[in-house]
Amino acid sequence: MIGRHPEPRLRPDQLTIAWQSVSLLLDYPDQRLLEQTTLIRNASAELPDEVGRPLREFLDYLQSRPPEELAAEYVRTFDHQKKCCLFLTYFTSGDTRKRGIALLRFKQTYLRSGLVLGPDELPDHLSVVLEYAATTDQRLGWKLLLDYRAGFELLRLALAEASSPWALVADALRATLPPLRGDDWEAVVQLAEQGPPEEDVGLEAFAPPEYMPVGSDQYGRGGYR
Template sequence: MSPLPATVPAIVRTRIRAAVHRPSRLARLSRQEAEDRSLVFRLLSLLLQYPDSELTLHRTELTDRVRSLNPSSTAGHLADFVTWFTSQDPQVLERHYVEVFDLRRKSSLYLTYYLHGDTRRRGMALLTLANRYKAAGWDIDGGELPDHLPVVLEFAALAGPGAGEAPLRQHCRGLDLIHRSLQAVDSPYHHLVAALLTLLPPPTEADEEAVAKLAAEGPPNEEVGLDPYGAYGHGEFAPPDAFVPPLPAPPTSRTKGLR
């Protein structure tokens, strides 16, 4: 399968680049299989970014890449998404993205939130993730936090199976909750998360119980000196029909420097 054309990586706003190329491939994957898997992660990273004018300009090109994938459940979910994505007015896409990802905590794309909530541990988790990127020879040159799902997906695409995908496996329960939340509001974006979940180990019974508890109770909470956002500003999850902005990561001197 041919790689993405040169014009497509230019729209990756996460701007993760390789300072040292040290691929890590699982022994069971052939070189072609690893490259195909990397392409899927890169497509997911692109399609889960905010649908600005630059991204929507390349919708046809992205759709062609999706439809060139070998038949699989992963490819099927991607095809279902791009069918919707290419049929919508750009303003509709922008509004829908903000509603499901920026204004709903249960489908926020910041993965450490589901594991650590609004606690000081989240700041340390962000620092650990950033250090993982650097240790693998990758650097972040952009405005997003290292736990933003498109960033994590781009790292998986560039670093390869194994260590590159470890952050996704670590946050599989949060990803499961995002998928459930998107399904609950009938968002076509659930196809993208469903495609991602097909590439990760299946959930265990303990995973299922943990996700159910997380959906009911929300992640851990702790006061960290941040101003609350309305009635749902202290870490609890809002009802399905309530739109509230997610709290940012606890500020630290190290995470402020991730630019």
């Protein structure tokens, strides 16, 4: 067990490949990402089929569309739909004081591993969490992913409901995680029914401004790489 959490089913090297691949593919589809598609495809051959296959299917989509079309669809999906938010704490805390506290927890976890984020980086962005888990500390990254599992499941379900190609990437990530137990499903259902809290005052008192969403691009990842 990792704390109260089950052990991963994949080998550490497979988790590194899977989480790094998902981290890249959930990021904005710029030229840098498009240049790495062959590398990601080759690496996916080292993964179990339930993880590697959806990644390769998404790569087929990625390589079949013009870059400007991919960029526009990414913005429509992740920037304009809150239910497809890539920030894990949004689902449980909304834009409330509690979210500021949750963001600090992510930041403190990273600091324990010697990782200091840049001023434009949001610590609960799923791509950031996955890159941390893949390249810095699998044990602590695993714990973050499972502690915020319900939020990820809501994101995955929203992507599937929207018939988004990024649902394939979410499916690949889900296949690296343990099956949901009864209590976990109850948490997902409760979040889906209640939605995130809506209070939007007081965050600044609990977290530095660089960790707060700003402007119309609030669901972008920032400059992690």
